[in-house]
Amino acid sequence: DGGITQSPKYLFRKEGQNVTLSCEQNLNHDAMYWYRQDPGQGLRLIYYSQIVNDFQKGDIAEGYSVSREKKESFPLTVTSAQKNPTAFYLCASSIAGVADTQYFGPGTRLTVL
Amino acid sequence: DQQVKQNSPSLSVQEGRISILNCDYTNSMFDYFLWYKKYPAEGPTFLISISSIKDKNEDGRFTVFLNKSAKHLSLHIVPSQPGDSAVYFCAAKGVYSGGGADGLTFGKGTHLIIQP
Numbered sequence: 001d002g003g004i005t006q007s008p009k010y011l012f013r014k015e016g017q018n019v020t021l022s023c024e025q026n027l028n029h030d031a032m033y034w035y036r037q038d039p040g041q042g043l044r045l046i047y048y049s050q051i052v053n054d055f056q057k058g059d060i061a062e063g064y065s066v067s068r069e070k071k072e073s074f075p076l077t078v079t080s081a082q083k084n085p086t087a088f089y090l091c092a093s094s095i096a097g098v099a100d101t102q103y104f105g106p107g108t109r110l111t112v113l
Numbered sequence: 114d115q116q117v118k119q120n121s122p123s124l125s126v127q128e129g130r131i132s133i134l135n136c137d138y139t140n141s142m143f144d145y146f147l148w149y150k151k152y153p154a155e156g157p158t159f160l161i162s163i164s165s166i167k168d169k170n171e172d173g174r175f176t177v178f179l180n181k182s183a184k185h186l187s188l189h190i191v192p193s194q195p196g197d198s199a200v201y202f203c204a205a206k207g208v209y210s211g212g213g214a215d216g217l218t219f220g221k222g223t224h225l226i227i228q229p
Contacts, residue, residue, distance in 0.1 A: 042219030
């Protein structure tokens with residue numbers, strides 16, 4: 001049963017703490033992505049990775065960090081430098097071909113208190 | 114500066130009728146377009162896509178039309194069903210222009226409400 005999993009579904013953290021969001025896929029996709037959604041807004045790209053051990057900043061990378069040590073995994077760390085970390089975070093993956101379609105996980109709602 | 118615009122935050126359509134969701138883009142490098150459907154607190158689900166070499170793509174009840182000269186695309190849902198009630202996002206990327214596996218640029222979404 002292939003897919004993208006994100007855990008946990010809901011996450012609460014105190015202000016000033018770093019927190020890591022998990023994203024795992026078993027679709028054998030090369031590319032993985034992290035987006036953030038705020039109320040009434042579209043999704044905005046945080047980071048993406050086209051291949052293991054390589055990743056690129058998206059439109060709103062400040063205050064975030066990622067790693068891509070395995071093809072299946074692309075964790076996102078929300079650092080204390082992120083000014084407004086409370087949001088809905090979505091992970092996606094794709095084959096990374098010419099006209100690839102991105103498939104999304106169920107998302108993690110992060111609330112910073 | 115929004116590169117992908119969905120100017121209607123919401124749309125109400127009667128069950129059985131046609132739903133037409135619109136999307137405009139400003140970046141001429143975009144050449145691949147996708148529509149996603151999203152329920153609250155869930156990830157978006159891919160619906161249909163179209164590349165710039167086509168002007169129409171159809172999949173069951175869903176048809177996407179692309180007007181490159183107007184930088185406009187639309188999603189038609191016929192007939193509309195209650196389960197179609199959701200937020201619909203238009204997304205774009207520059208694939209043939211070298212975007213490769215870059216991320217998508219999303220519009221803000223249109224909330225489609227199907228009324229019985």
